[in-house]
Amino acid sequence: MPLHLRAGQALELLRSIALAEVRDDAPDLSLRQMAILLTIYLDPPPHTVRGLAAKLNVTKPVVTRALDTMGAKKLVSRHRDERDRRNVLVKRTLEGALYVERLGDVVIARGGELPL
Amino acid sequence: MPLHLRAGQALELLRSIALAEVRDDAPDLSLRQMAILLTIYLDPPPHTVRGLAAKLNVTKPVVTRALDTMGAKKLVSRHRDERDRRNVLVKRTLEGALYVERLGDVVIARGGELPL
DNA sequence: CTGTTTCGTTTCGGTACCGTATCATTCAAA
DNA sequence: TTTGAATGATACGGTACCGAAACGAAACAG
Numbered sequence: 175m176p177l178h179l180r181a182g183q184a185l186e187l188l189r190s191i192a193l194a195e196v197r198d199d200a201p202d203l204s205l206r207q208m209a210i211l212l213t214i215y216l217d218p219p220p221h222t223v224r225g226l227a228a229k230l231n232v233t234k235p236v237v238t239r240a241l242d243t244m245g246a247k248k249l250v251s252r253h254r255d256e257r258d259r260r261n262v263l264v265k266r267t268l269e270g271a272l273y274v275e276r277l278g279d280v281v282i283a284r285g286g287e288l289p290l
Numbered sequence: 291m292p293l294h295l296r297a298g299q300a301l302e303l304l305r306s307i308a309l310a311e312v313r314d315d316a317p318d319l320s321l322r323q324m325a326i327l328l329t330i331y332l333d334p335p336p337h338t339v340r341g342l343a344a345k346l347n348v349t350k351p352v353v354t355r356a357l358d359t360m361g362a363k364k365l366v367s368r369h370r371d372e373r374d375r376r377n378v379l380v381k382r383t384l385e386g387a388l389y390v391e392r393l394g395d396v397v398i399a400r401g402g403e404l405p406l
Numbered sequence: 407c408t409g410t411t412t413c414g415t416t417t418c419g420g421t422a423c424c425g426t427a428t429c430a431t432t433c434a435a436a
Numbered sequence: 437t438t439t440g441a442a443t444g445a446t447a448c449g450g451t452a453c454c455g456a457a458a459c460g461a462a463a464c465a466g
Contacts, residue, residue: 182332184397185390188307189328192321197347204320204453209308212301223414231313233455238415243452260413260462274301281300320423339444354445355423376432376443 190284206232207240214250214264215274221264222255249273306400322348323356330366330380331390337380338371365389 195202203211209230214221217229227237241264244250249270255261311318319327325346330337333345343353357380360366365386371377 181391181394181398184394185328185332188393188397189325189332191304192325192328193346195321196325202321205308205311205318206453209305209312212305212308216298216301216305224412230309234414235416235455236453239453258413258463262414275297277304278297278300281304282296285300322423340442349425350444351425351446352423358445359422374433374443378444 187281187285191280194280194284203244206230206236207244210237210240211244211249211270211274212277215266215270219263219265220255222261223264226264244270303397303400307396310396319360322346322352323360326353326356327360327365327386327390328393331382331386335379335381336371338377339380342380360386 210226213226213229223234223237223241227234230237241250241252245252247269248267251265251267253263253265255263326342329342329345339350339353339357343350346353357366357368361368363385364383367381367383369379369381371379
């Protein structure tokens with residue numbers, strides 16, 4: 175059964191998500207970083223810096239910096255493309271998959287608490 | 291794998307929200323700021339710096355800085371409490387209400403696909 | 407080879423944020 | 437009236453981020 179959210183419920187869901195991220199000591203990503211991370215984990219590979227920048231409508235340095243930060247947190251990894259060594263291929267990691275999975279759980283859990 | 295499907299849709303919802311915020315030239319708030327803003331607009335007043343800090347489990351300077359930033363963007367306003375001049379009362383603005391309403395629209399637009 | 411284009415990265419100046427600690431103002435109790 | 441507590445703002449050192457520009461490496465075209 176599809177959920178038909180009313181405005182107040184939609185905003186409560188959004189606040190629950192934001193709150194869960196704020197309260198936890200989980201790696202708190204900016205919205206940009208979250209959009210990049212979710213794209214990597216939801217869209218089929220391969221993912222390149224340029225491709226991600228174009229898809230999200232941000233500049234390349236933004237992607238590079240986001241990959242720096244999330245790479246330090248082991249949420250993604252970078253590898254040179256051996257077929258075209260100009261390219262960098264962005265790949266998923268176990269830690270990143272767990273983080274994304276937990277993120278989905280938060281949405282589902284909080285969504286389930288909404289009064290319908 | 292029905293569980294996987296539901297998780298995937300929850301994450302798509304989350305990505306849609308993040309993407310909408312990234313692509314627009316809308317004031318891009320951090321998750322902390324968003325949690326503060328939504329609390330102001332969803333919970334009944336009055337809202338004080340200390341109260342918000344306690345409710346969100348963050349320090350007072352975090353709230354002060356968030357109010358600085360969002361105040362500059364006219365999303366909230368601050369007023370001294372005349373009954374106890376130590377307090378600062380945080381109030382809603384027209385611009386803030388419009389921003390929050392738009393935020394709810396984004397969730398609703400994508401939320402119909404989220405099964406619960 | 408020698409440009410030229412395409413990558414991703416780095417640099418630059420500037421802004422915003424963090425947590426801790428401290429501040430001035432205000433109120434309230436001794 | 438003086439002392440203490442409470443509130444919100446600010447100083448500090450550090451980190452991360454932004455857009456624009458310049459950069460080196462790699463691929464490509466002639």
